[in-house]
Amino acid sequence: MGDYALLYILFAPFFGALALIFVSNRQALLVRGIAAGSAFISLMASLYLFYSYDPVRGGFQFIQRFEWSRQLGISLYLGVDGIGTPLVLASSILLFAGIFVSWHIKDRAKEFYIWILILAAATIGVFMSLDLFFLYFFYEMSVIPMYLLLGMWGSHTKKYLEMTDPEGVKQRDSVGFIFNFGSNSKEYAAMKLVLFLSAFAVAAFMGILLIYKYSGLNTFDILVLREHANLMNIPVLGTTLDKIIWVLIFFGFASIAPLWPLHSWSPVGHAAAPAATSMLHAGVLMKLGHFSIIRVAYEILPETTRELMPMAAVLCMFSIVYGGFVAYYAKDTKYVIGYSSSSHMGYVFLGMAALDYISLSGAIIYMFAHAMATGMLFSMAGWVYDQTHTRDIPSLGGLSNKMPFISACFVVGCMASIGMPGTINFIAEVMIIVGSWNKYPLQVIVAVLGIVLTMAYLFKMMRSLFYGPMDQKYSHSHDAVAFVDRLPLLIMISVSVGFGLFPMHLYNVVRSGVDPLIAKITHVVPVAALPAPETTATVLHEQLAARGAQLPDSRVAQ
């Protein structure tokens, strides 16, 4: 495979989805087999990608480029750097795990797997796009499957189920649905998610179009644009163009992240989604936001990023605290995990905002770590829901007798989510906190308090789900005993703990992506160069130091 690893990772799920179209829904095992098989190919290829990515050489590797449209200046340009590689790996791990988490879906299983494969493949596509057009293409493509996944296989919230009022049913179909916050139906959640994300996506697209127009290069190629696009100091509407573009790009993509004032679609969507979709949604879909901001705003507008990124440092505090408090008071398992996710995404923004080698690397590693931790929690919340048919925390309890394996894994999931030493989350959190302390001490204090808050709500939920007295109506619920049911949890736990104990390769990979980026933005040469002393990277860093402010970008030059 070698050079074509990216194509395998990206197209295995697409071809899997294509093959599923021609399989009958009655052949249940074949349907699942094809889905699992294509996810497995993707997973193997991304493991290969992750371990054969050369952090010493750095830059974009495994590049594939196909001319797509000359007139529009678009090419299917794929490549990963140290930032994309771990996220590709996280996506394919969660896809593979998600297929097994949803192993017992009976209703229209074939369609479910088709959409989840498309969703995951589109997400992976964003992480490897080096062309602004395809970045948007895959981004937008990942939104629509969510509508069907939520709508067809999702579940209403308790509040909705209590609404038996026929008037309410009529309301949900009305034009004024958007003002109708009371109806917590899955249709509402799905529609809100799609419209919200699309609305902000088109804002980001406007930013992309402005980059295209004002660079005058007639190309969407990120590598060309970051070298040659000169967007600075063009006065527009009382400010400068680069600021307008940056704001459009930042808020357009921050909506999916989700940054605090733009988060409202996310917990509703998490709650309505089936388990595997929640996993992918919280695990990787939300990271599209951070990743796209890094890929577009950081790469193409480094100066503006330095100027405006403090905005994110302010908003991320609200994200952390608001998400944490709502999660503490929420009574729905998935709401708790959903708000916890949106709170944890605030850490990533903090890590990004500090514009520091350590903190940005921490943010990238945190994305990877959070994908595993939240994947575990959502899959177990899904298991509990499947067994008890409720997500209402107060009515549950004492399930650890019935499901010892799940409750044990839940403890591990909570530990990972909190950032217990031994899990990769710990390393990531420490890096974010250490890296941003110099610049944003207040935010770091808030973040540490946020960790305490995380402990509070996760332990509270754990206690009331698995310990204490059990309602007799849940006595028929049972544990995950089959291999296929345990496999996804075991995968995610071992990845989380494994990288927690041996983080060095992950760290090196991420650093190789972060270093040139931060060097370009802050003009500060990294203190700790990559480990091997006699490498080109060291030579490069010397060159960087010698040239001072006029840093060439190392990643293409090699």
Add this chain to the structure above:
Amino acid sequence: MNFELNMTIADLLLLLPEIFLTLWLCLVLIVDFAFPRLPKEQLAYLSVVGLVVTLSCLAWFDLTQISGALFGNMFVLDRMSIFFKMFIIGASILVILASIEYVNRFAFFRGEYYFLIVMSALGMMFMASANDLLSLFVTLEFSTFGFYVLVAYLREDLASNEAGLKFFILGVFAAGLLAYGISLVYGETGKLVFSDMASAPATPGLIIGFLLIFAALGFKIGAVPFHSWIPDTYHGAPTPVTAFLSIAPKGAAIAILLRLFFVALFTFKPMWVLLLAAVSVLSMTYANIVAIAQTNMKRLLAYSGIAQIGNVLIGMAAGTKMGNDAILFYLLTYLFANIGAFAVVIAMSQAIGSEEINDYSGLNRRSPFLAFSMLLFLLSLAGVPPLAGFIGKIYIFVAAIKEGLYTLITVGLVNIVISMYYYLIVVKKMYIAEPIDPSPIRISGPMKAVVYVGLAGTLLIGIYPQPFIDWVVSATMMFSHLPAPAATALPPIPPLGG
């Protein structure tokens, strides 16, 4: 003016597709009369054969780059007219295939139905070649004539009659406007051929004349504020006719608008850019907002079509060759998505006898194929990757951003989100709602073929658009003299590899 008809047989070659189709049209009619017992679907296939031959003839013209003008520049055959003729013929073939089953609903004149469809197609082919004001008027009326009859074809159905009447009255009114506009323009300039008017000074009479002509053509393409006939006519007309009406005349009228604005009126560009921008914003915004409240599938598609025309006008307002490429490309994506969506509506209306959106409930359980196709067609119309409509919209936006039409693009982007809402309402019904009557739905063979063609076009253009882009770029060669946006030379592509 003198019309010397010193034509040779070689000149007639340019008219070959039209002449052939005219003869074939007579053949269809003769066969219908001569063999009254012949099953009418044989006539459909006979018409399709004629259209396919015409299509291949046009493809041959396109490949060998045959072009020329006839009758003192009244009739021009260039690559753009070939594109639009192929567009129209393609739409007609798909519509005829989609109507084979539906025609059994008509009490009388089942054979003449095909005759009328092909005749309208013939009229529109002439329209695509019209190059002066007289041929504009004649061909426009020629093509509309067939539609007047077709719209009212369901004689027992009051809605169809009402649709026919409404279409007729407003159509005749538009024809009056057109004739008046033409007379004003002719009075001011003394010229009829578009290219001769290029340097005329902007007198009030000329401007009013052109506004009237634009109004008449705006009626044809159904842009706001000339759209009032569209919802009722689309609703009442037999569904295959609605499908035809929603695609082919728009294409033909766009061809004329392109010639009118870019050949005759190019000196007035600053003025008509504003006009087009205003009409485009109105069309998109009005139609998308009103479409939200629709409960009937045909009306929803009618409003969606108005909004799509708003998008097309963004490309025209760009006023560059690239904008025109984008228009042609967009129409191509619209053809496949729209004809596919209407094919599903026809199939549903055959199976359950209703076109209400509520009756699409649970379609995914009744016919996964139809539901999936409809999903893709609607998403393509909404502009979701990786479908054709997405590329079409991006192409238009890219062409417009090069000209700095920020407001139009912003409105267009916002409208994508609005339109997504009502398309997803239909998706919700099809996929999420449970069926009232769970019996499976059967689809006839020709109908399946139409849906497959729609799917193939929608996916292929979306995933690999380059050949289609090349085609439209070569089709608008006549506009290559337009000032191109200043583009910096592309810097050398960085070496591949890390």
